[in-house]
Amino acid sequence: MSAFLEIKDLHAKVGDKEILKGVNLTIESGKVMAIMGPNGCGKSTLSAVITGNPTYQVTGGSILFKGKDLLKMTPDERANAGVFLAFQRPTELPGVSMAQLLKAALNAKRTFLKEKPLDAVQFMKHLKVRATALGITDEMLKRSVNVGFSGGEKKRLETFQMAVLEPDFCILDEMDSGLDVDALKVVGGAISVMREEKRSFMIITHHDDLLRYVAPDKVAIMRDGKILQVGDKELVAKVEEKGYDNF
Ligand SMILES: Nc1ncnc2c1ncn2[C@@H]1O[C@H](COP(=O)(O)OP(=O)(O)OP(=O)(O)O)[C@@H](O)[C@H]1O
Ligand SMILES: [Mg+2]
Numbered sequence: 001m002s003a004f005l006e007i008k009d010l011h012a013k014v015g016d017k018e019i020l021k022g023v024n025l026t027i028e029s030g031k032v033m034a035i036m037g038p039n040g041c042g043k044s045t046l047s048a049v050i051t052g053n054p055t056y057q058v059t060g061g062s063i064l065f066k067g068k069d070l071l072k073m074t075p076d077e078r079a080n081a082g083v084f085l086a087f088q089r090p091t092e093l094p095g096v097s098m099a100q101l102l103k104a105a106l107n108a109k110r111t112f113l114k115e116k117p118l119d120a121v122q123f124m125k126h127l128k129v130r131a132t133a134l135g136i137t138d139e140m141l142k143r144s145v146n147v148g149f150s151g152g153e154k155k156r157l158e159t160f161q162m163a164v165l166e167p168d169f170c171i172l173d174e175m176d177s178g179l180d181v182d183a184l185k186v187v188g189g190a191i192s193v194m195r196e197e198k199r200s201f202m203i204i205t206h207h208d209d210l211l212r213y214v215a216p217d218k219v220a221i222m223r224d225g226k227i228l229q230v231g232d233k234e235l236v237a238k239v240e241e242k243g244y245d246n247f
Helices: 043-051 075-080 098-112 120-133 138-142 151-165 181-193 234-242
Strands: 005-014 017-027 032-036 057-065 083-086 093-097 169-173 200-204 218-223 226-231
Touching: 005 043, 017 043, 017 057, 032 234, 043 057, 043 075, 043 083, 043 169, 043 200, 075 083, 075 098, 083 151, 093 098, 098 120, 098 138, 098 151, 120 138, 120 151, 151 169, 151 181, 218 234, 226 234
Parallel strands: 017 226, 032 200, 032 218, 083 169, 169 200
Antiparallel strands: 005 017, 005 057, 218 226
16 A cells, blocks of 8 residues: 655755755654754745645656645645645735635535535534634634734644644644744644544644644654654654754
């Protein structure tokens, strides 16, 4: 059986600048993979390439997602197939509310999967349970997406989108940056309850903050556009203690 996500010798560039220089990484189904690495080593670029951000040009290698060639799929197809990215810097969508955005996204996914779209009542029920769990108020749901929200609120809203869309592959890019201690606990709890056999996570982080709540099965160390080492969660402590010079 093929792996859940299999990245082989992935190269990507922006303009003339090569950023990913041969990434190899495998994530198994039901597992949490943490990715750590110094600023600028290519972590966010890797997540952008997986989701199909057209800013980055893939110049070599492959990404198989549940046996399918992800690089041949459009960003929409990837999202509908269950690939989700919680952004390091969430984008603002003036004039579009979180409720509108999520209803459109969830029903697009359901239609893609040949499931019946949720009607307004079913959708609000689905939304409210998850909003309550993450401390998202009605006022926040009505406001334009990410416009004027604090850094920590934006991160909580990213987690909320993930909880509503229930994707199979969740990429969290520095979800823990900007969260206060209580929010970290709430977000960590929300991620933990989503752990199940059919779902995998890629958690990009600089510290062990979120990983204390969501224990990773494996940790990958990235440097200069490549994965240098994959190990177990003891690597997190090694990074915290000694930095990246020993990798
Ligand atoms: N659109 C772009 N145009 C020019 N350079 C870019 C672009 N996107 C990324 N880069 C460069 O590619 C390198 C990798 O950036 P990336 O954002 O992937 O790093 P990162 O590992 O996520 O860093 P951090 O830990 O600071 O978030 C950086 O040197 C960055 O300046
Ligand atoms: Mg980044």
